[in-house]
Amino acid sequence: MKHYVLLFCDPGIDDAMAMMLAIMHPQIELVGIVTSYGNVTKEQSIINADYILKVAGITDVPVIPAAFRSFSEFDEEAYPEIHGSAGLGSIIPPNHFPGNRVGFDTIRSILLTYKQNLTIIELGRMTALAKAFNLFENEFRYIKNVIVMGGAFFMPGNRTPIAEANIYGDSVSAKFIFNYLNTIITPLNITSQAMFTPALMQRLASHPKFGKTIQALLSVYTAYYKENQPHLPGPPIHDIVPLLVMVQPSLSTYVYRDVDVITNGKAKGMTMIDLRTMSEEGRHKIAWTVNADRLLHEYERAMFTGYADE
Template identity: 30%
Template sequence: MKRPVILDCDPGHDDAISLILALSSTELDVLAVTTSAGNQTQAKTLNNALRVLTLLGRHDIPVASGAPKPLARELIIADNVHGESGLDGPKLPDPAFAPVAQTAIELIAEKVRQSDTPVTLIPTGPLTNIAIFLTAYPELHANIHSIVLMGGAAGAGNWTPAAEFNIFVDPEAADIVFKSKLPIVMCGLDVTHEAQIMDEDIERIRKIDNPVAQCVAELLDFFMIYHRDPKWGFTGAPLHDPCTIAWLLKPELFTTTDCWVGIETKGEYTQGMTVVDRYQLTSNPHNAKVMFNIDRPGFVDFIVDCLEKY
């Protein structure tokens, strides 16, 4: 039986690749795609989701636009990473279909309510839409299987010394999600910085003879530019968001630890920090399964296998 999922994303190069991987699978039933403001503005991330689904010929998947800004802060975008469009690099088609009239929150609620099987939410951007949904529809929590999210870190951040970008953009939303008592799997920087794609991996993808794989190779070419800055110490580019899809389909690739995770919303230097109690130093009960390690060659093989299906 297929696992029903909803992808809430802010495409973004790695979000786009997550969409592509998820839709290659016969094990996932993608009920909807909703967009958040983050890597770019809401208008651009919505357009990018529609462009990716147009490339894949998946006009059947409803797409809805989410909140235009964080719950309590002004929007911060990552155009220095993803470019002016949010998906600079490849030439993607213009959208061949329109988003639904519903908001992202309304669409998530409708799909969760209608599903005969509990739904897995997969947010790979700021958690604004998910937090609003959880707050507005408490009666639907029982039909959520889990929240598999990309965000946070137990160690250093990538937007500030303490904070990862997605959580930093809307820490109040993240606080709501991590306090929801729903099962959470956190794909943070501790694992995604191990999930690097190297130049030779991109060339391996480029050799796959289909337009989708060619698009992914070009996305990675652009994504690599930002991550070549010597300050990161990377050999390749960390492919953050696809770790969520890999976890759902190949959990054996990962090492995880059950932890309590708190969100810092007020710190002068630590706004957006995910405080991960890896060693049970507090009495707080575990509220997340946190990823720490990945089989990188197996992860690359997984991506190649998905792309070959196109």
């Protein structure tokens, strides 16, 4: 079964790793990339998406520049200490790969072209997704799924003690999306389990198409996690999880609840659900547990499909 994916992202190391997975996965066809601020600035996210497509030898996937600022967190900054000075680890991509940059209305064309065959995957702040849904509400009604990487339920956040970075970065847009659009959510609870071991990173370094790029991406990322979270076996690559769960939903278990987002005060960015025994099921499908070993096995298999002899 082929999954047609429109990817909203802010590359960023783990977003770039997700892009490469989408390109390599035999069951995924990447039909567009919507780039915004987040891990890097909007301008850098465009350059980085163009660069990954250039390394892949792809010229026909549209890159759609989108949001440059949050609607709720006006002082949000990029994270060079995590992602490198340009967002791609030790790589400084040259800004002379124009790629296939197109206007925001191309999102509407993609929605109309693929309809029920299309899955939107959101890997960053939901500013651009909220704008697209607000403009193209009717077209959104016909697509297959919207999958969001974001939120943290009953666990510490990675942006504040209780908030995950994507939701915190634009809590107003996140609340809008969860209030009006049914989604599948892969929260920090499960994405933080996609940790790359040294053995897996060594294997990825041998990848015929992306090996050198992955090495350069993960050098800064790995160093950051070794210094700041040395107890982990390796860095978590959060953004590969929604793609893998999309293709193989059995990698996770799920709960169905309505999600609320706190948009102000000390709890800003917190995602809330009601898990009391008397609470009813809701509209959002939330990945609750994940088979991490199997997930990483499927990731490695997908990355090396077609390179069995390497």
